[in-house]
Amino acid sequence: MTVLSLSKALNEGMRKAMEDDPKVLIMGEDVGKLGGVFRVTDGLQKDFGEDRVIDTPLAESGIIGTAIGLALRGYRPVCEIQFDGFVFPAADQIITQLAKMPMRSLGAIKLPVVVRIPCGGGIGAVEHHSESPEAYFTHTAGLRVIACANPADAYSMIQQAIRSDDPVIFFEPKRRYWEKAEVDTTTTDWWTPMDKGRVVRPGTDATLLAYGPMVKTCLEAATAAEEDGRSLEVVDLRSLNPLDTPLVLDSVRRTGRAVVVHEAPVNNGFGAELAARITEQCFYHLESPVLRVGGFSTPYPPSKLEEHYLPDLDRVLDAVDRAFGY
Amino acid sequence: MTVDASRGADAPPELVQLLTPEGERVEHPDYDIDLTPEEVRSLYRDLVLVRRVDLEAVALQRQGELGIWASLLGQEAAQIGSGRALTDADMAFPTYREHGVAWCRDVDPVKLLGMFRGVNHGGWDPKEHNFHLYTIVIGSQTLHAVGYAMGIQRDDATAATIAYFGDGATSQGDVNESFIWASVFNAPIVFFCQNNQWAISEPLEKQTRIPLYRRASGFGFPGVRVDGNDVFACLAVTRQALKNAREGQGPMLIEAFTYRMGAHTSSDDPTRYRVASELEAWKLKDPIERVKAYLFKNELADQAYFDSIEAEADQLGADLRARCLAMPDPEPLAIFDHVYSEPHALIDEERAQYAAYLEGFER
Numbered sequence: 001m002t003v004l005s006l007s008k009a010l011n012e013g014m015r016k017a018m019e020d021d022p023k024v025l026i027m028g029e030d031v032g033k034l035g036g037v038f039r040v041t042d043g044l045q046k047d048f049g050e051d052r053v054i055d056t057p058l059a060e061s062g063i064i065g066t067a068i069g070l071a072l073r074g075y076r077p078v079c080e081i082q083f084d085g086f087v088f089p090a091a092d093q094i095i096t097q098l099a100k101m102p103m104r105s106l107g108a109i110k111l112p113v114v115v116r117i118p119c120g121g122g123i124g125a126v127e128h129h130s131e132s133p134e135a136y137f138t139h140t141a142g143l144r145v146i147a148c149a150n151p152a153d154a155y156s157m158i159q160q161a162i163r164s165d166d167p168v169i170f171f172e173p174k175r176r177y178w179e180k181a182e183v184d185t186t187t188t189d190w191w192t193p194m195d196k197g198r199v200v201r202p203g204t205d206a207t208l209l210a211y212g213p214m215v216k217t218c219l220e221a222a223t224a225a226e227e228d229g230r231s232l233e234v235v236d237l238r239s240l241n242p243l244d245t246p247l248v249l250d251s252v253r254r255t256g257r258a259v260v261v262h263e264a265p266v267n268n269g270f271g272a273e274l275a276a277r278i279t280e281q282c283f284y285h286l287e288s289p290v291l292r293v294g295g296f297s298t299p300y301p302p303s304k305l306e307e308h309y310l311p312d313l314d315r316v317l318d319a320v321d322r323a324f325g326y
Numbered sequence: 327m328t329v330d331a332s333r334g335a336d337a338p339p340e341l342v343q344l345l346t347p348e349g350e351r352v353e354h355p356d357y358d359i360d361l362t363p364e365e366v367r368s369l370y371r372d373l374v375l376v377r378r379v380d381l382e383a384v385a386l387q388r389q390g391e392l393g394i395w396a397s398l399l400g401q402e403a404a405q406i407g408s409g410r411a412l413t414d415a416d417m418a419f420p421t422y423r424e425h426g427v428a429w430c431r432d433v434d435p436v437k438l439l440g441m442f443r444g445v446n447h448g449g450w451d452p453k454e455h456n457f458h459l460y461t462i463v464i465g466s467q468t469l470h471a472v473g474y475a476m477g478i479q480r481d482d483a484t485a486a487t488i489a490y491f492g493d494g495a496t497s498q499g500d501v502n503e504s505f506i507w508a509s510v511f512n513a514p515i516v517f518f519c520q521n522n523q524w525a526i527s528e529p530l531e532k533q534t535r536i537p538l539y540r541r542a543s544g545f546g547f548p549g550v551r552v553d554g555n556d557v558f559a560c561l562a563v564t565r566q567a568l569k570n571a572r573e574g575q576g577p578m579l580i581e582a583f584t585y586r587m588g589a590h591t592s593s594d595d596p597t598r599y600r601v602a603s604e605l606e607a608w609k610l611k612d613p614i615e616r617v618k619a620y621l622f623k624n625e626l627a628d629q630a631y632f633d634s635i636e637a638e639a640d641q642l643g644a645d646l647r648a649r650c651l652a653m654p655d656p657e658p659l660a661i662f663d664h665v666y667s668e669p670h671a672l673i674d675e676e677r678a679q680y681a682a683y684l685e686g687f688e689r
Contacts, residue, residue, distance in 0.1 A: 051479075051480055056507075057503070057506050057507060057510060059499075059503045059506065059507075061469065061499060061500055061503055062469055062500075062503035062504070062506070062507050064469075065466065065468075065469025065470060065472075065473065065500060065503070065504070066469050066470075066472050066473030066476060066504075066507055067473060068469070068470050068473055069469065069470040069471060069472060069473020069474035069475070069476065069477065070473040070474070070476055070477045071473075072452070072458070072470060072473070072474050072477070073473070073474045073476075073477025073478065073480075073481070074477065075477055075480070089499075092463065092466070092500075093466065093469065093500070096463045096466065097461075097463070097466050097470070100447075101459070102664055102665070102666070102667055103447065103663075103664045103665050104447040104448040104459055105448055105451070105452065105459055105664070106446060106448070106449070106663070106664055107663070107664040107667070108450075108451040108452065108453065108454075109452065109459075110667045141665055142665055142666065144666070144670075164668060165667040165668055166666045166667050166668055166670075195670075195671065241672065242670050242671040242672040242673075243671075243672065244671075245671070245672075245675075
């Protein structure tokens with residue numbers, strides 16, 4: 001066992017992937033000497049060279065577009081988008097090309113491209129540095145969309161994403177980059193497949209459904225709720241596309257209540273899909289409607305206000321209270 | 327090598343031409359070509375046959391057999407000249423109009439029709455032909471081409487890529503980003519811009535204030551304008567540019583100055599935005615007629631030869647038509663195929679649900 005921060009776990013995961021497969025490349029802005037603005041690629045260029053850890057020109061569409069070309073040539077690029085709010089210049093290449101080219105080719109083309117996106121708020125940043133754009137990508141067929149929430153998953157999921165023959169949008173909870181935990185880097189026995197979720201805290205009275213940065217918030221909420229005599233189950237979805245539907249349904253059928261928590265706006269957010277699926281398939285098990293906790297239908301606010309925007313323990317517990325009020 | 331921009335932005339545009347519209351061979355200080363009679367006849371055959379493929383596709387669209395068609399009429403020399411400059415190891419990234427390049431890469435013409443008939447989004451294996459799928463979003467493929475070229479560099483291989491795009495695409499961010507990428511990484515790529523003067527209804531002056539080939543100098547690599555209706559010049563210039571790229575000299579922009587003699591696509595009506603006299607003027611510069619004149623004048627081919635090519639073209643057209651009509655419609659559940667390369671729970675679920683729904687009608 002090694003104690004790793006989430007960012008270091010990603011770094012170690014990429015290092016392992018690069019050692020295992022010479023076709024794996026890292027590319028992005030400032031990923032070389034600087035090691036990325038969050039140091040997630042720290043030291044990789046020094047050890048693998050500039051041909052494999054590529055400092056690119058400052059243009060996101062170019063990063064994804066050339067990564068597609070490299071993948072067509074047999075490479076497995078791992079692209080870093082510096083911040084969530086900067087992915088949009090690349091949206092065209094991701095949505096019209098990366099997601100659709102394999103089907104366009106009738107299966108002749110595989111595009112094993114990983115797009116790493118630090119996401120979410122809570123770090124006191126300026127505009128465009130705190131967003132949660134996952135729903136734009138879960139709505140696009142052809143992409144896999146996953147989010148890690150802890151160092152161990154960061155380590156295993158980045159390696160699985162790189163090994164996947166499908167394009168993967170990989171969300172990293174930037175405010176959790178510095179959280180530390182033990183990671184067993186000696187074996188893959190403990191790995192959960194990247195398209196599966198996991199119950200990270202069992203409970204009996206209600207299910208909290210979360211991913212990325214909100215998993216920790218939900219775990220804290222569950223601990224607090226225990227003092228009130230409520231047993232909350234916390235599910236880390238891990239994969240948004242595909243969604244591990246059986247895991248979600250099984251949990252909600254047992255608890256009878258579901259609260260979805262994400263930083264992204266509630267309106268048309270990923271929680272809406274969860275609520276619809278749960279309602280369709282667990283209707284007779286539900287003690288209350290599926291409730292959603294998330295950001296408001298506003299642009300992400302200035303950082304002095306972000307604590308009001310971001311779901312926290314109290315807002316999660318408030319929703320749990322409402323769920324028990326039916 | 328022509329790096330015209332160094333002569334000042336106000337210098338008149340230069341045009342590399344080796345064969346005049348009248349079929350006269352002319353010299354150029356930077357580019358030359360030495361073709362055997364057989365090679366010239368072969369180029370002529372290519373030009374005639376791809377025009378016939380195009381003509382047949384236009385007819386199939388008019389008769390309702392294709393949903394839409396993007397005609398290459400007038401651009402045959404640009405496509406055959408550049409396409410025949412490629413080696414097997416080179417990789418081409420087309421738009422949706424490169425039927426002539428596809429011909430040079432041995433893509434069966436009937437496979438081009440699939441997407442226009444609506445049976446698929448792209449019907450060939452790019453690796454089999456080193457000819458990528460048609461790309462509809464304007465300019466996207468230029469970045470793919472540069473990325474592929476960066477892969478060639480990392481493989482230490484002797485090959486180059488060629489990226490096709492039009493005059494309209496030069497306004498796209500992706501094309502400009504691809505120029506930057508190619509430049510800073512010194513990627514083995516040739517940017518082949520077919521300036522056919524029109525981006526649907528918008529004339530060239532809506533895209534640029536300077537000749538397009540001169541943009542290259544701002545990105546740090548050479549650019550050249552070639553007579554896009556001169557198959558000799560297109561072949562010579564592209565051949566040299568590809569050779570330079572393979573040898574590590576980096577990218578080059580070729581502006582093939584040509585004309586879209588037909589509509590943008592079968593859905594377009596050029597009479598709304600351009601005058602007929604313009605087309606008449608360009609008809610005098612037809613890419614095929616000048617090769618025919620050259621062959622005649624130099625007694626490299628006789629009427630029997632030209633008749634045999636016409637007969638071959640007719641046969642090709644008839645065969646293409648028959649095989650287009652015989653193309654099977656895809657099965658409904660093909661909607662779910664190849665969305666992902668690995669099993670995907672949601673796709674599997676929806677496929678099963680829709681299959682069950684369809685079965686409900688069959689009982």
